[in-house]
Amino acid sequence: MTSIEDPPEEGASPAATGVGGPSGRLLLFCALVIATALGAVAVYAVPPIVAAPIALVLVAVAFFGRRREPARPRPQPRDRAARRRPWPDVGVKTVVEAIDEPCIVVDAAGVVRWFNREAAARVPTLKRGDPLSFAIRVTVLLDAVDTVVALGRSETVEWQDKVPTERWSRGHFAPLFVPPNLPDGDRRPDFVMIRIEDLTEARRLERMRADFVANASHELRTPLAAVTGFIETLQGPARDDARAREKFLAVMAEQAGRMKRLIDDLLSLSRVEMRAHLRPDARVDLAEVLGHVVDLVAPTARAETVEVTLADPGPARFVRGDRDELVQVFSNLVENAVKYGGARVEITPTLADGRVAVAVRDHGPGIEPVHLPRLTERFYRAHTETSGVKRGTGLGLAIVKHIVGRHGGRLEISSRLGEGSVFTVVLDPWVDPPRPQREASEKQVVEPSSN
DSSP, X not given: OOOSSSOOOTTOOGGGGOTTSHHHHHHHXXXXXXXXXXXXXXXXXXXXXXXXXXXXXXXXXXXXXXOOOOOOOOOOOOOHHHHSOOOOOHHHHHHHHHOSSOXXXXXXXXXXXXXXXXXXXXXXXXXXXXXXXXXXXXXXHHHHHHHHHHHOSOEEEEEEEOSSSOEEEEEEEEEEOSSTTSOOTTOOOSEEEEEEEEOHHHXXXXXXXXHHHHHHHHHSHHHHHHHHHHHXXXXXXXXXXXXXXXXXXXXXXXXXXXXXXXXXXXXXXXXHHHTTTSOOOEEEEHHHHHHHHHHHHHHHHHHTTOXXXXXXXXXXXXXXXOHHHHHHHHXXXXXXXXXXXXXXXXXXXXXXTTEXXXXXXXXXXXXXXXXXXXXXXXXXXXXXXXXXXXXXXXXXXXXHHHHHHHTTOEEEEEEETTTEEEEEEEEOBOOOOOOOHHHHHHHHHHSOOOO
């Protein structure tokens, strides 16, 4: 029996639809004629040759002589998709696309139904029709969806991602009722709209302020104490001593320069940390960057009588990154090598395993193995016996580590006592974007035939 929800396929023959078709009616007519004839023979003892025509006439009058009622219009079958939970309408999709933050719409079962471009960029594994837990494995976010579905009210939660970079987010969850004009009562929402707000920059700014105060107060205490002491001496016993005044003013200028370098490094480190989640994607000429770095450190190298050599980068010439930050990375590494690395520093770019590696090698005394794991910590100095003389801030390698991490690269450090140290920065090479297929086809059309 055919139901309204499951209508017969279009193009099927009427006989296939049951007794209402022509073939079914003919079979019923023949059966009635035979039954009437057999009844007349059995009951009234009428000969079969007489009973057959009589039965034929009677059944024909009864079967075809009755007035047929007009056929009732067959109710239109409902679409099967209409019986399922409805998808978000065009208005909801338009609103989601217009939001300039990642926005996702899931149904009451937690299945992703719609999302905008920002959400696709933030969570590349999002796919319509898959559960949200397949793409986002954040417990508080998934629990918030269940809470909104169960209680029918808005929720706001915050969470922190550790991988691939440290990131803070706030999710705003709103219930959606489709259609919205039905009485609410105990009705559960049909959908949940999730808007994700990025709090990373604000949190990093707060951390930058806190770290700056803590680090500055710790590292600036010594030079400030020295400058204050010299000022008090010049105002007191050495007021009229010209020789002492010249000596103390030179030391004060040196300490002021140390404080300036420290503040510059702290600000530079804070800026890099604040943008750690934004990966640069510019085309950078590595040979030009390294040549510029050699020119920058040349005065320091001459003062320390250190020879700095740069090898030809060859095919490893272009990388993906930020030029100013890469200049800062290699300037810090080469300056450290010049200060602590002996009489010769070698810069060697190479191409290995599809990535660009730049090695900065010195031939100094080397670094003890106990110091290697902590070299990139803030204010950590391995060369404690010379750090006071060289006036290092202890932030150079920390800045290098954060910049290299922002570029999606890695910093490798190796050292042997008596043989020197090697600091290697590994970066992604620049890859030209593929040319559109349309341009290639147009070129083929424009070019004349060889025939």
